[in-house]
Amino acid sequence: MTTEDAVAAAAATEEAVSTTTASEAAVDAVTRQAVDSLSATADPRLRDLLTALVRHLHAFARETRLTQTEWEQAVGFLTATGQACTDTRQEFILLSDVLGLSMLVETLHGHSAPGTTESTVLGPFHLTQSPDRELGDIIDLVGDGEPCVVSGRVRTADGTPLPGAVVDVWQADAHGFYDVQRPDAQPPGNGRGLFTTDAEGAFWFRTCVPSPYPIPTDGPVGTLLKASGRHPYRPAHIHFIATADGHAPVTTHIFVAGGAHLDSDAVFAVKDSLVKDFTPTDDPSLAREFGVPNPFRHARFDLVLERE
Numbered sequence: 001m002t003t004e005d006a007v008a009a010a011a012a013t014e015e016a017v018s019t020t021t022a023s024e025a026a027v028d029a030v031t032r033q034a035v036d037s038l039s040a041t042a043d044p045r046l047r048d049l050l051t052a053l054v055r056h057l058h059a060f061a062r063e064t065r066l067t068q069t070e071w072e073q074a075v076g077f078l079t080a081t082g083q084a085c086t087d088t089r090q091e092f093i094l095l096s097d098v099l100g101l102s103m104l105v106e107t108l109h110g111h112s113a114p115g116t117t118e119s120t121v122l123g124p125f126h127l128t129q130s131p132d133r134e135l136g137d138i139i140d141l142v143g144d145g146e147p148c149v150v151s152g153r154v155r156t157a158d159g160t161p162l163p164g165a166v167v168d169v170w171q172a173d174a175h176g177f178y179d180v181q182r183p184d185a186q187p188p189g190n191g192r193g194l195f196t197t198d199a200e201g202a203f204w205f206r207t208c209v210p211s212p213y214p215i216p217t218d219g220p221v222g223t224l225l226k227a228s229g230r231h232p233y234r235p236a237h238i239h240f241i242a243t244a245d246g247h248a249p250v251t252t253h254i255f256v257a258g259g260a261h262l263d264s265d266a267v268f269a270v271k272d273s274l275v276k277d278f279t280p281t282d283d284p285s286l287a288r289e290f291g292v293p294n295p296f297r298h299a300r301f302d303l304v305l306e307r308e
């Protein structure tokens with residue numbers, strides 16, 4: 001390299017550095033202005049949330065050097081997510097679920113007092129009011145699954161039963177669909193029930209053994225899963241919300257022990273303590289007592305609430 005070449009190269013490097021420096025300064029200025037614009041937000045919590053959101057969004061764009069085309073694709077994706085929402089479908093909750101955000105928020109704030117039932121995500125299918133049911137009612141109104149009895153008590157960690165507690169239950173049918181997904185094949189309220197515990201805090205109902213199912217993949221969330229090479233399955237489960245006066249409510253599931261996808265739930269919602277035996281039971285007189293065909297499966301577990 002001649003001296004002249006070296007001088008030219010040094011000048012070019014200097015120019016590149018100063019361009020980079022200038023653009024980084026401009027980038028920082030945009031972030032500063034956007035953050036400063038929020039300083040008059042009256043609600044301090046809202047101000048904190050918006051400020052952190054802007055800072056993290058800007059950091060994301062800076063770290064990934066987000067391009068204009070990618071920004072347009074992201075806007076298109078979020079627009080399609082909103083457009084996929086209906087009265088019976090919540091694609092934004094689904095998006096939050098598959099990104100692990102729902103479970104993260106749940107884990108940050110879920111109930112974890114020793115001995116109480118752990119919580120997990122609500123999911124997008126608690127959209128309709130569960131019908132009131134009597135203890136022992138059948139919630140699988142279609143009746144083409146493996147018969148199952150679910151029983152337990154709502155109680156406190158020290159064993160005190162909670163009579164009059166409300167247990168809201170919802171589950172997919174034997175084919176892996178919720179009633180709202182298949183209104184042509186399932187009556188409204190299929191797989192759902194609102195039960196009130198008896199004087200011993202006990203609840204029980206008859207249903208079918210749930211099966212693993214794919215979360216809906218015919219919308220933008222399905223496109224995202226496919227692009228990232230992920231399967232859409234959730235392990236078999238039944239949802240519960242238990243509430244009792246003077247106690248913190250719990251939103252949770254029970255998962256079928258030994259079932260598929262327990263270690264790769266599409267929405268990251270499995271906790272070991274929520275995996276329960278659905279015990280195969282071959283006992284004609286017990287089946288008669290419960291009013292189910294023999295053999296059947298029996299899941300027994302307690303919903304344990306924390307005093308407020």
Ligand code: BEZ
Nearest residue numbers: 094097123124125215267
């Ligand atoms: C559900 O279990 O109902 C569910 C939860 C998260 C995403 C999709 C479905």
Ligand code: FE
Nearest residue numbers: 123172237239
């Ligand atoms: Fe579910």
